[in-house]
Amino acid sequence: MAARESVSAWRPRVPGVTEVFHAHFTEHAYPMHVHDVWTLLIVDSGAVRYDLNRHACGTLHETVSLLPPHVPHNGSPATPEGFRKRVLYLDSSVLDPTLIGAAADTPDVTDPLLRLRVGQLHTVLARPGEELEAESRLAFVGERLRTHLRSFPLPEPGRGVAEQLRDLLDARVREGLTLDEAAGLVHAHPAHLVRAFSARFGLAPHQYLTARRVERARALLLDGLPPAEAATSAGFYDQAHLGRHFKRVVGVSPGRFRSTPQSPRPQGREELRDKPPRADGPD
Incomplete structure (x- = not known):
């Protein structure tokens, strides 16, 4: 089994x-x-x-x-x-x-x-x-x-319409925004905006916003909020709406996530000394 x-x-x-x-x-x-x-x-x-x-x-x-x-x-x-x-x-x-x-x-x-x-x-x-x-x-x-x-420095990429849309979505995770509104704010055609965002980040704008809302709900659940309250506070329509996306992303339902043990028995094989870490390192 x-x-x-x-x-x-x-x-x-x-x-x-x-x-x-x-x-x-x-x-x-x-x-x-x-x-x-x-x-x-x-x-x-x-x-x-x-x-x-x-x-x-x-x-x-x-x-x-x-x-x-x-x-x-x-x-x-x-x-x-x-x-x-x-x-x-x-x-x-x-x-x-x-x-x-x-x-x-x-x-x-x-x-x-x-x-x-x-x-x-x-x-x-x-x-x-x-x-x-x-x-x-x-x-x-x-x-x-x-x-x-710091052994692998990379130049900071330029900020095109995809990055501008991401900033808008990050700023409005709970309330969201329409595609037409976003297109007007970044001065791009809606179809071009979706295409540019998807090409740059590997997922569509609505998928990105949903993932950010799941993250917010995850934090609220850890703070002790009931799933229904966490759902609406994160920007989902209701608890069922959150549940569909939460399980797909996290792997468990919001209720089960909220009720998981708070300090499980360590699963790894590392051993710790009884004395505190030395000044030059914790090992």
């Missing part, structure tokens, strides 16, 4: 970490979607294949994947048994937005020490009351990620 899929999600009291997400998926495939924060991913068993910035990528146990905000990506199991993953969602206080281009070009990092430190950080985050140690470990993870990303 195939192992049952499982999900745990919680928001720790650690600045810079907006969510911790642990999951075991055997069949769930993520559609193209975006996050408004950084996605730091490690895999404990199996493998994940995904497309990012129109390039095929993959995450194994030995690698660390860093997916930048606002860049569409998908994901699916690359092995028959599926995969077990642990994810940290990190805000701009950990990684600066100027590093997005480098991360989009080189999302998968083979660095045994970084892999170890990320796993150890997950272990500490699952222990309430150890927030100071978690902050210390996060600081060293962020430092090592920045070192990797």
